[in-house]
Amino acid sequence: MMTNKVLGAAAAVLMLGSGLAQAQETTLKFGVTRYDTHAKTSGISGVGVPAGADASVGDATTVIFVAERALTPNIGVELVLGIPPKIKARAAGSVGFLGEVMSARNVAPTLLLNYHFGQPGDAWRPYVGVGVNYTRFVDVKSPLAEHVEMSDSVGPTVQAGVDYFFNKQWGLFASVAAVKVKSDLVATGSTVLTTTIDFRPLVYSAGVSYRF
Amino acid sequence: MKMIRVLGLSLITAALLAACGGGDDPYVAGSTPTAGAPTTKGNFTAVVAFGDSLTDIGAYAPATSLSGNGQAPYFGGKFTTNGAGGTVWVENLATRMGLVITPAEVGFGTASVKCPAAASPALANTCTGYAQGGSRVTDANGIGKAGGALTVPVAKQIENHLARFGSFKDSDLILVYIGSNDVFTQFGAFTAKATQIQTAAAKGEIAQDEAQRQLFAAQTAAQTEMKKAATELSGYVKNQILAKGGKYVAVMTLSDIVDTPFGQSLPASVRPVLTDLSLIFNLWLREGLSNQPVKIIDTFPIVKDSYQNPAKYGFTNNTVPACDAAKIAAITGNRVVDGSSLFCNVTPGVPFNGLRTGASATTWAFADGVHPTTGGHKALSDAFHAQLQSFGWL
Numbered sequence: 001m002m003t004n005k006v007l008g009a010a011a012a013v014l015m016l017g018s019g020l021a022q023a024q025e026t027t028l029k030f031g032v033t034r035y036d037t038h039a040k041t042s043g044i045s046g047v048g049v050p051a052g053a054d055a056s057v058g059d060a061t062t063v064i065f066v067a068e069r070a071l072t073p074n075i076g077v078e079l080v081l082g083i084p085p086k087i088k089a090r091a092a093g094s095v096g097f098l099g100e101v102m103s104a105r106n107v108a109p110t111l112l113l114n115y116h117f118g119q120p121g122d123a124w125r126p127y128v129g130v131g132v133n134y135t136r137f138v139d140v141k142s143p144l145a146e147h148v149e150m151s152d153s154v155g156p157t158v159q160a161g162v163d164y165f166f167n168k169q170w171g172l173f174a175s176v177a178a179v180k181v182k183s184d185l186v187a188t189g190s191t192v193l194t195t196t197i198d199f200r201p202l203v204y205s206a207g208v209s210y211r212f
Numbered sequence: 213m214k215m216i217r218v219l220g221l222s223l224i225t226a227a228l229l230a231a232c233g234g235g236d237d238p239y240v241a242g243s244t245p246t247a248g249a250p251t252t253k254g255n256f257t258a259v260v261a262f263g264d265s266l267t268d269i270g271a272y273a274p275a276t277s278l279s280g281n282g283q284a285p286y287f288g289g290k291f292t293t294n295g296a297g298g299t300v301w302v303e304n305l306a307t308r309m310g311l312v313i314t315p316a317e318v319g320f321g322t323a324s325v326k327c328p329a330a331a332s333p334a335l336a337n338t339c340t341g342y343a344q345g346g347s348r349v350t351d352a353n354g355i356g357k358a359g360g361a362l363t364v365p366v367a368k369q370i371e372n373h374l375a376r377f378g379s380f381k382d383s384d385l386i387l388v389y390i391g392s393n394d395v396f397t398q399f400g401a402f403t404a405k406a407t408q409i410q411t412a413a414a415k416g417e418i419a420q421d422e423a424q425r426q427l428f429a430a431q432t433a434a435q436t437e438m439k440k441a442a443t444e445l446s447g448y449v450k451n452q453i454l455a456k457g458g459k460y461v462a463v464m465t466l467s468d469i470v471d472t473p474f475g476q477s478l479p480a481s482v483r484p485v486l487t488d489l490s491l492i493f494n495l496w497l498r499e500g501l502s503n504q505p506v507k508i509i510d511t512f513p514i515v516k517d518s519y520q521n522p523a524k525y526g527f528t529n530n531t532v533p534a535c536d537a538a539k540i541a542a543i544t545g546n547r548v549v550d551g552s553s554l555f556c557n558v559t560p561g562v563p564f565n566g567l568r569t570g571a572s573a574t575t576w577a578f579a580d581g582v583h584p585t586t587g588g589h590k591a592l593s594d595a596f597h598a599q600l601q602s603f604g605w606l
Binding site for chain 2: 047152189192
């Protein structure tokens with residue numbers, strides 16, 4: 001449901017983009033992303049959970065692909081896709097001795113509307129963007145529960161970055177984004193544990209860009 | 213430009229709305245209620261009760277034979293304060309409904325008799341009290357089995373009813389209250405394992421963290437067994453009771469055994485382990501009975517309220533057993549040294565009176581470490597009666 005809505009909206013924006021296209025350009029980017037989480041949970045609830053039980057979510061690194069279509073000389077629509085990184089959670093608080101308690105991969109396409117400062121042809125062009133992130137957690141596993149499920153997350157995202165162009169085609173980019181990613185987790189084993197994880201990631205990316 | 217901005221905003225708005233809608237929240241086991249049980253008054257002709265010592269109406273009376281040869285008269289026989297009027301909750305309930313319930317099987321050791329009440333033909337259909345002290349859900353090896361207790365598990369109790377009566381009837385009020393002995397068994401296994409782990413940790417054979425991991429694993433193992441028992445019980449309710457004609461079926465959850473003198477005797481650190489075993493059982497019992505046409509009587513809050521507010525239920529003491537272990541040991545020639553209320557008679561003036569000096573069978577809540585007195589049973593039957601009325605059945 002959520003996926004459809006987001007994709008539908010994305011399609012609408014992209015179609016609008018092509019409608020407006022007047023000798024506009026497309027930029028493809030390839031880079032490395034550091035998914036630096038500052039996760040907070042709502043605490044872990046369930047029968048048999050000791051008071052003060054919690055989990056901390058680790059950081060992850062992955063490779064991303066970015067496609068941006070310029071709508072005007074200053075505005076572009078950007079889609080960010082990444083190879084789903086493995087994120088791991090370790091037990092914390094009163095149950096810290098349990099060690100790693102969960103792993104998952106997050107598929108997290110992000111659609112952004114960017115504003116690029118300066119003019120086409122400038123070597124340095126900073127940009128800022130706002131958008132929406134959809135995160136789906138797959139391959140969710142725990143040594144403590146036979147079955148773990150996490151709800152999908154849809155949330156706003158903001159980013160700031162800079163492009164540096166060597167020439168008409170090639171360049172480098174670096175960006176940082178803050179994303180709202182929140183998921184309800186239910187782990188079912190001998191007992192049933194529930195929590196809500198607010199990942200609060202800062203996403204640092206850098207890589208090469210190609211325009212055409 | 214303007215259009216893009218508007219579209220961008222609406223895109224984000226749509227996404228946020230979708231996030232709030234969140235139609236795909238993961239399922240939480242145990243959160244689906246039962247559904248489809250009768251809502252109208254029953255035309256009851258029998259109370260059919262499956263369970264353990266709490267519901268036992270005298271299965272082991274021969275163990276308390278005054279002459280010691282298994283023959284009547286008996287000085288005990290129920291896990292409460294025995295004597296005239298020493299009834300347990302299911303008898304109180306049957307009486308309020310104008311019905312009679314008698315034991316389905318009476319005996320101890322190798323000798324037992326099925327439906328002894330059938331000796332008088334008018335009572336032949338009253339022997340629907342299957343509950344026996346020590347019984348578990350599935351495992352025939354109940355608590356006290358080695359000492360001679362029959363401990364027919366509920367799985368078999370139901371089979372026995374079907375064997376005798378063929379099926380359940382619309383006019384049966386069917387009550388299922390089992391699982392506490394599975395809790396005791398798993399709790400015993402946990403504490404034995406915990407002792408080993410702590411000994412190893414104290415000797416420095418394993419590190420503290422490793423000890424905690426092992427304790428966690430031992431607790432998880434006990435919980436897994438409770439999940440199994442609860443899931444099996446819900447299966448019996450579905451396949452052996454509902455599928456065999458049961459219409460008015462009430463299934464009890466387990467109460468918190470910490471709320472007993474036995475529970476209070478445990479170190480505070482292990483009490484939550486005991487509580488959780490009941491809660492895990494209740495969780496998976498609920499899950500197993502999701503959408504089933506039965507009613508659940510949640511004893512956990514009922515018993516907790518009575519334990520926390522004794523005065524509200526007429527209790528002046530709920531910490532000390534009313535039966536005196538030393539007196540019972542003397543009466544039984546030291547055969548019974550744990551103060552089990554099965555051997556506790558409270559008739560004033562008789563030589564086999566096991567009531568603690570100054571205690572009361574009606575205003576003290578507990579007969580022994582875990583079982584209610586006559587007063588305790590009245591509180592239970594009052595609460596269960598009120599529940600059955602709230603279902604519209606009575």
